[in-house]
Amino acid sequence: xxxxxTAQGCEPTRICIACTSTRLAICLCTTHKIRAMPTNQNDxxxxxxxxxxxxxASSEEEIKxxxxxxxxxxxxxxxxxxTAETPEEGTSVGAKGCGLRLxxxxxxxxxxxxxxxxxxxxxxxxxxxxxxxxxxxxxDAEFLKTDGLMxxxxxxx
Numbered sequence: 001x002x003x004x005x006t007a008q009g010c011e012p013t014r015i016c017i018a019c020t021s022t023r024l025a026i027c028l029c030t031t032h033k034i035r036a037m038p039t040n041q042n043d044x045x046x047x048x049x050x051x052x053x054x055x056x057a058s059s060e061e062e063i064k065x066x067x068x069x070x071x072x073x074x075x076x077x078x079x080x081x082x083t084a085e086t087p088e089e090g091t092s093v094g095a096k097g098c099g100l101r102l103x104x105x106x107x108x109x110x111x112x113x114x115x116x117x118x119x120x121x122x123x124x125x126x127x128x129x130x131x132x133x134x135x136x137x138x139x140d141a142e143f144l145k146t147d148g149l150m151x152x153x154x155x156x157x
Contacts (some may be wrong), residue, residue: 015140015150022099023150024142026072026082029098032116033084034107069101073122073143075135076103100144105132119146 015023032108071078078101085096100118104109114121125137142149 003125008051010139015143019140020150020154023140024154025098026100026144026145027148028084029084029100031084032041032082032098032102032110032118034080034102034111034116035083035131036117037079037081037101068137071103071106072099072101072138073125073141074103074133074137076105078103080104080107118144 069078070076081104082098082100083096084098106121110116110118110121114124122141125133125141142148145151
């Protein structure tokens with residue numbers, strides 16, 4: 001990944017505990033099983049309307065809604081999600097999916113080019129290629145790397 005938005009003079013990304021937990025679950029998922037999201041979940045969203053929502057979201061609720069519908073890697077609308085079983089703390093049963101959401105483009109790249117290896121995909125990505133990522137990568141995509149800052153700060157690497 002490139003220098004990111006911080007290299008462009010923006011404030012560093014801040015991340016809440018709930019979002020940290022979601023990204024941690026994505027990092028710890030050993031086998032991403034990508035499936036289409038249930039029908040009507042983002043299918044009817046007009047991309048232009050969605051981009052407007054990204055730009056004008058101001059309340060915490062609006063921001064969570066927008067982020068919850070975005071690809072985990074780039075700011076495109078997600079249509080795919082990981083459905084791999086993930087162990088829940090203190091139980092023997094697993095929850096469905098690690099929380100990884102992907103747009104159509106990132107889904108193809110992850111599944112066909114990198115055979116589901118998210119770390120390898122993230123290491124190769126460069127948001128300076130505007131033909132592939134016209135809106136760049138998400139500022140928090142760096143936190144999805146198993147050797148990234150979030151894992152280092154949590155001291156579980």
